[in-house]
Amino acid sequence: MKLKTNVKNCKGCGICVEFCPKKVLELDEVGKIKVAREADCIKCGQCELRCPDYAIFVMRDKK
């Protein structure tokens, strides 16, 4: 798993969708975060960095 979401915290602002360079993310039918194309994720962290609601996290390998 590359991405983890906390849909309870998501308010559907769309910032993560807009800033994802690989178009991995979408908003679902009720306007909440949805990981649509996880395979394309390059773990750049733009979504986590910009999410104002702490609703999406990039899973990092534990060193």
Added chain:
Amino acid sequence: MAKAVLMQGNHACAEGAIAAGARFFAGYPITPSTEVAELLAKRLPQVGGSFIQMEDEIAGMAAIIGASLAGTKSLTATSGPGFSLKQELIGYASMAEVPCVIVNVQRTGPSTGQPTSPAQGDVMQARWGSHGDRGVIALSPSSVPECFTLTVEAFNLAEKYRTPVVLLLDEIIGHMREKFVMPDPASLTIVNRKKPALPPGEFLPYKPEADGVAPMPGYGEGYRFHTTGLVHDYTGFPSGSNAVTHELIERLHTKITNNIDDIVKYEALELDDAEVAVVAFGGTARSAYAAIESARAEGIKAGLFRPITIWPVPEKQLFTVAEKVKTIIVAEMNYGQYVGEVRRVVCGKANVVSLAKWNNDPITPNELLNAIKAGR
């Protein structure tokens, strides 16, 4: 025993604060209270405490609330105009239940008024000055030694009931100097705030105990508690609940009214056989002592009821006086403020007469003696 010295009321107040354990003062210079700040600027660092002259009256009030929450007994001093500016945050201290002492040395008002002249025009401001609804404790000393003891008492009540306490002086008492003997520190009762018995995680910072008051941790003690001026539940966090609002506002009153016998102090002088009772507090009580002495010398049965705690009103005791006397004269240096409270409390049991004066001069013993004669 310590040597008798001549001391000013404002200075006795500052020394009382040190004796009570206060270690922080923040304020802004204003006549006729400035000597409280001036002495504490010198005395606080001598005992390891801190003094700061802030940029305005509001900031002074804010800083003492911050310092008190962090765990240090704190006070500020001001006069009427500054007291008005502090009112919003005095309300904050009531709502957030932060112990602190506000000394108000009253002068003639409204507005800038007569800065160097005495008055007692802030009696109602002390009670109703802040917005919203809350219980209030205010004490009014009538002598220099009492400035000391009542400052200690003000801190004790503030700490015990987690509330701002107002020490209502007037220019007469604040600026006059008289004989003072520093009490032996060991003879003083010093109350400190209750600390939580429960560990962090189990402790609820606003859950009252049987006396209506919750224990209070300080900063850095591991409790990591939240304080807000919003309506809050036992956790300290904001709540929009009607039930929580009802209970909280009610408790801000009842923690004082339910403990009124512990809180109120008064002086009853020559009242046992009195036909006329004078109600007077602060500097005006000094005139009353003299007038009653003269009246008694002339065979007139007059006595004094002096509320030392002017808020809450010593209702029970005042009502008892009203049942015995024919006339109650309420002497005060304003247009007639406390007289309304006395009328409310005595419910027509006695004839209540107002002797009000607001021209910068104290009510003289003769004026009061004449009123006593007229009230027989």
Added chain:
Amino acid sequence: MEELLVKYFRPKLPHIWCPGCGNGIVTASVVKAIDKLQLDQDKTAIVSGIGCSSRASGYLNFDTLHTAHGRAIPFATGIKLVKPDHNVIVLTGDGDATAIGGNHFIHAARRNINLTVVVFNNSIYGMTGGQYSPLTPHRGMATTAPFGNVDRPFDLCELAKGAGATFVARATTYHANLLADLIAKAIEHKGFALVEAITACPVSFGRQNKMGTPANMIKWQRDNAVMVEAMAKMKPEQLEGKFPIGVLHQAEGTEYVTEYQKVIKRAMGSGE
């Protein structure tokens, strides 16, 4: 971020802020800075005023104080004086800090008291519904400026510098990592430290000023903020509408609480 949520946030999320509001990003930067410096959570107090941004204190797991409108800095001053070894961080908004609290702001800067003040600047009074603040741009739209704002805004960083602050920095929510770094530097600095965080209010400011989606507002930050070092090399025509970010001012200065501790030492030693 997930571990930071567990360690530094109270279990009170989601927060009250509107969709797309940048306050969550600024708050995350504050927490990242605290984590970077590994501050003792029991020796760190977070003080806030009134307004949207000032709700941040309630979400954070420290000794936290949500004060009255404009007064966070003097409350914090009282705490810092009686707890000199605590980190005292003030979270406040543009209206809170510069209008009703403007006097406290400049005097705390003048004293150079060791507080870290993070101003969430969203250019508007958000909580009350979009009235102009002292940081609303000239000719910007607000509910109380329906024909455009007549007031001229403060340059907050210049104000702080002029008042005597010894650390002044600015970043935006687009530059969230830079923001966290600057807040960490501000906390480390011994003296009055201001970090102005430019943040988007999509609902009360963005809509009235036709700034588009929350993402567009963040892109506006990206396109108009320039690192202060880069700005020095730019031509006047390239600087039109741009504002500097980074550390804008840093100076040595006598710090208030340190000086007052010396006063205590002198007074206690005087034997009076």
Added chain:
Amino acid sequence: MMQFRLSGSGGQGLILAGIILAEAAIEDGKEAVQSQSYGPEARGGSSKSEVIISEKPIHYPKVVNPDFLLAMTQEALNKYATDLPDEAILVTDSTFVGEIPARFKNVYQVPITKLAKEKLGRDLFANIIALGTVAKLTDVVSIEAMEKAVLARVPKGTEEVNRQALKLGFESV
């Protein structure tokens, strides 16, 4: 009970004089209350300092029927002698006070400020000279207590000249 009113213009040290008088009384084991009134100006304008000394507790702290008035300026005399009884002691600084109402029976005209300048070199000792007249003209405080109270209040290094000032006042009436 004896009631004193020390009056003059701001800056003449009358509040300090009142404090010293009250402290001398306490030194003698008596009760004393000192109060004052002044305008907003720290220098100039008329000011008064009142002291009541008694063997018994003092209730009303303001002077009602002065037994003693010190007037260091004409303006202060005009303003603060209106309620002075005819038999009360009136000490004026003749350096500044020329017109004295004829009704007063116990008037002592002393060139207080002139003495301070000529004998002690500076007019700021005038208030202490005035206290010397108080010690002489009333028996309410002893000269020993007065001297002790003066020396406790004055700056270090000025004790001797202040002792002289007190003596000068004492011998001037």
